[in-house]
Amino acid sequence: MTPAPGSPGDVLTLISAGSATTRSDLARLTGLARSTISQRVDALIESGLVQETESGESTGGRPPRQLRLHTDGHAFAGVDVGATHCRVALMDISGEVLAECEDPLLVTEGPETVLAHVDTRLDLLLAEAGRPRSALRALGMGVPGPVEFATGRPNNPPIMPGWNDYPIPEHFEDCVVLVDNDVNVMALGEHRNAFPGTSHLLFVKVGTGIGCGIVAEGRLHRGAQGSAGDIGHIRVSGHDDAGCRCGNSACLEAVAGGAALARRLTELGVPAATGADVVALVQAGDTLALRLVREAGRHIGEVLAGLVNFFNPEVIVIGGVLSRVHEHLLAGIRETIYRRSLPLATHHLSIVPSRTGEDAAALGAGLLAIEHYLSPDNINKLVNA
Amino acid sequence: MTPAPGSPGDVLTLISAGSATTRSDLARLTGLARSTISQRVDALIESGLVQETESGESTGGRPPRQLRLHTDGHAFAGVDVGATHCRVALMDISGEVLAECEDPLLVTEGPETVLAHVDTRLDLLLAEAGRPRSALRALGMGVPGPVEFATGRPNNPPIMPGWNDYPIPEHFEDCVVLVDNDVNVMALGEHRNAFPGTSHLLFVKVGTGIGCGIVAEGRLHRGAQGSAGDIGHIRVSGHDDAGCRCGNSACLEAVAGGAALARRLTELGVPAATGADVVALVQAGDTLALRLVREAGRHIGEVLAGLVNFFNPEVIVIGGVLSRVHEHLLAGIRETIYRRSLPLATHHLSIVPSRTGEDAAALGAGLLAIEHYLSPDNINKLVNA
DNA sequence: TATCTTCCGCCGATCATCGAACAAAGAGGG
DNA sequence: CCCTCTTTGTTCGATGATCGGCGGAAGATA
Numbered sequence A, B: 001m002t003p004a005p006g007s008p009g010d011v012l013t014l015i016s017a018g019s020a021t022t023r024s025d026l027a028r029l030t031g032l033a034r035s036t037i038s039q040r041v042d043a044l045i046e047s048g049l050v051q052e053t054e055s056g057e058s059t060g061g062r063p064p065r066q067l068r069l070h071t072d073g074h075a076f077a078g079v080d081v082g083a084t085h086c087r088v089a090l091m092d093i094s095g096e097v098l099a100e101c102e103d104p105l106l107v108t109e110g111p112e113t114v115l116a117h118v119d120t121r122l123d124l125l126l127a128e129a130g131r132p133r134s135a136l137r138a139l140g141m142g143v144p145g146p147v148e149f150a151t152g153r154p155n156n157p158p159i160m161p162g163w164n165d166y167p168i169p170e171h172f173e174d175c176v177v178l179v180d181n182d183v184n185v186m187a188l189g190e191h192r193n194a195f196p197g198t199s200h201l202l203f204v205k206v207g208t209g210i211g212c213g214i215v216a217e218g219r220l221h222r223g224a225q226g227s228a229g230d231i232g233h234i235r236v237s238g239h240d241d242a243g244c245r246c247g248n249s250a251c252l253e254a255v256a257g258g259a260a261l262a263r264r265l266t267e268l269g270v271p272a273a274t275g276a277d278v279v280a281l282v283q284a285g286d287t288l289a290l291r292l293v294r295e296a297g298r299h300i301g302e303v304l305a306g307l308v309n310f311f312n313p314e315v316i317v318i319g320g321v322l323s324r325v326h327e328h329l330l331a332g333i334r335e336t337i338y339r340r341s342l343p344l345a346t347h348h349l350s351i352v353p354s355r356t357g358e359d360a361a362a363l364g365a366g367l368l369a370i371e372h373y374l375s376p377d378n379i380n381k382l383v384n385a
Numbered sequence C: 001t002a003t004c005t006t007c008c009g010c011c012g013a014t015c016a017t018c019g020a021a022c023a024a025a026g027a028g029g030g
Numbered sequence D: 001c002c003c004t005c006t007t008t009g010t011t012c013g014a015t016g017a018t019c020g021g022c023g024g025a026a027g028a029t030a
Helices: A008-016 A023-030 A034-046 A111-129 A182-194 A252-256 A258-267 A275-283 A287-311 A321-340 A357-373 A376-384 B008-016 B023-030 B034-046 B111-129 B182-194 B252-256 B258-267 B275-283 B287-311 B321-340 B357-373 B376-384
Strands: A050-053 A066-069 A075-081 A085-091 A097-104 A136-143 A176-181 A201-206 A210-216 A315-319 A350-353 B050-053 B066-069 B075-081 B085-091 B097-104 B136-143 B176-181 B201-206 B210-216 B315-319 B350-353
Touching (some): A023 A034, A075 A111, A075 A357, A097 A111, A111 A136, A136 A182, A136 A357, A176 A182, A182 A357, A201 A321, A210 B287, A258 A287, A258 A321, A275 A321, A287 B287, B008 B066, B008 B376, B034 B050, B075 B357, B085 B357, B097 B111, B182 B315, B210 B252, B258 B275, B275 B287, B275 B321, B287 B321
Parallel strands (some): A136 A176, B136 B176, B315 B350
Antiparallel strands (some): A201 A210, B201 B210
16 A cells, blocks of 8 residues: 555554664654554564664653564575676675675676586575574676576676576576576675765776666666667767777777676787786886776776766766776776767766675675565565465 | 555546546555445545546446546646747647647747747637636746756756746646646656556657657666756767867767757758758658768767667657657667667667657646646645635 | 663554455356 | 345454554663
8 A cells, every 4th residue: 555654564664664663763753653654664573584672862751662674594606707707795684794705707608607616605604603504595696798687687798608598587496586687686785885965876897898887866777678788788989990899890898898808908918818907017116007997997987978978877887807997997987978978967977996895796686685575565574374 | 645545636547547447446456345446436426527428338247437537627838939930729638639839939039028829828728718817727848948847947958049948837827837848748747658568668750859758667867967868968979070060079969969960951052940940851762861860860870779779668659840750760770779889788678759740848838737637746735725 | 779761571452454245247058 | 026136335343553651772962
């Protein structure tokens, strides 16, 4: 129902969002009677979803008992499957990280190998956190390629041989599994962690390739085929000679991606193989590398300028390996966006480096799982059962 | 509340969407008891929102009484304020047009003049439809510039002198007024009218300038400052000599907009002043005009190819004056999009000319008003009162 | 210590919803 | 033509959820 939001799920949403920490808050926000709220809260405590902590500050009368998510007894996992690494984070229901690990692992080893690895790490982390496997409620996973979100199957991922159409969720039988593109979960992680108040955010990952996660109205926009945000193959002007692996030329990725920068540096006599090498050179003070990074920033900025006009975000977050030298990358990006976008769209626009860093992906994947579990529909089912 | 959707507003939503036409349908869809549904329907009939029409087809038992929106007693207005015209449509609550008119009118005359004109037209149309002014429940308006949707005030519109920050809703005291950008309401009109099933749609208006309305998850995306969709100033490659009124160069609008095409034709010895002139020349068989339009299509396609990668829509609709020669414009657009966008994104993508035509804007503006009035929140308020 | 304020649980009153029973209206069959 | 079956719609008592007042709890203030 639309009016008088007051189901157990809605009540929990208010608690988990931090909008309400006491029964009085809940009564005021929902419009329900205090007695009704008490009943709801009792049910949520009964289900092990909420706990009471000792009194809070008094405002002149009896101090209210604080309510918060019950962080024991449940566990959620966020998995970041990268091209060459695998990171697993174990989180409690509030989004706090309980334990975390990262290992080098090639996604090209195929789904069975990678998912088996995730499984063993999961057991280790659960042991470390002192929770049984049965406490695991949901698992979110980000993978480096397009995914059909509804089914959790990769959709012709270019750099994940053997994964096409593989039903990832079926590998984990006893818990809900949500799979999404890695950039999407990074965007989610960054949004929830650093910019919870904003409605429209773009997260741009500048690594070997270039991708973008889109948060619209606070929710991920995946598009019709789940391929939204694939900005690496948008054309930039003046580089028709730059051939791309996709078969076209002048793609953003072929001009400003980490791999492209490394290749260009190598051609110019400074050996570099990956985006990380480029970053290292910049940090070492190599002026050529620095110039290339700034130029890359301008090219990225050209594409983003168009997207700012189109999408009108409040925040653009720059992440990925190349953002380690963000002071140089951002200079070019900002310069170009402010020159090429409309004043109305840029006036309140922030362009910032990622604040969440390395584990934005694992964190975002975990949050995907947690938010699914905490959705009012799901909670109402749990409480009634 | 989230579970068991069954407030009067939700019931009406099902009726107005055509998902349910009988009480039984409603009981089945909402999960509520038949008696409860009857009670809800009675309340809606009482409020004048729903009417019963005589029996439907029997399926072996008593034939159900059909329910539909009560189309008498209410009226809604959709106003399309263009640069040089003003169109007003009077609609009933089901979205059917009762009466309509269009007059030449310069938006540069300023808000008082234009809104006074709207007022007189409104009275004429109401008289024509035989409804009193008091029947007017809500009014939607599309204007050729950015608008702060929440307040209904134009936000530094470049071609609407005197309108900046003018509080349009205050001019119509006795009814709710919603103001939006013209391209947004066109997108809404086209979506509701021709593609109600799709989630993600782009409506591209190619007229004097070039703009884009965005439908995401079935709702308009307006962006942080309400300036989303302003694609006319996205850079196209290889035209750094084309200066734009915005101060930059190589803007899509300056290369492929109707005004730019007319100017270019004139330079080449074929006099043309506006986009309409260009269309006329193409229709008269002028090969030069035709070549320019095709070329414009390719430039628009280049920008749209990027947006397809970014946004991943299901449908792109081409409207505006230039779409009158859409067979030529679309050829270039399709060619470029299919060449420059990712296969995953283009595989299920339709690129089609507007099916709604001239009054997409007035229609969309009216629908904006109607959908606001029919929103569950508003209906619940009405029924309880 | 007395009083005030706020918080929280208890409990009877109230209200919305349900579901069974019944009436209505047509289909189909003998 | 009449009888039975099916589906629809309404009526009404039963049920269960919500409300709001009351009183106890717990701290602030004086």
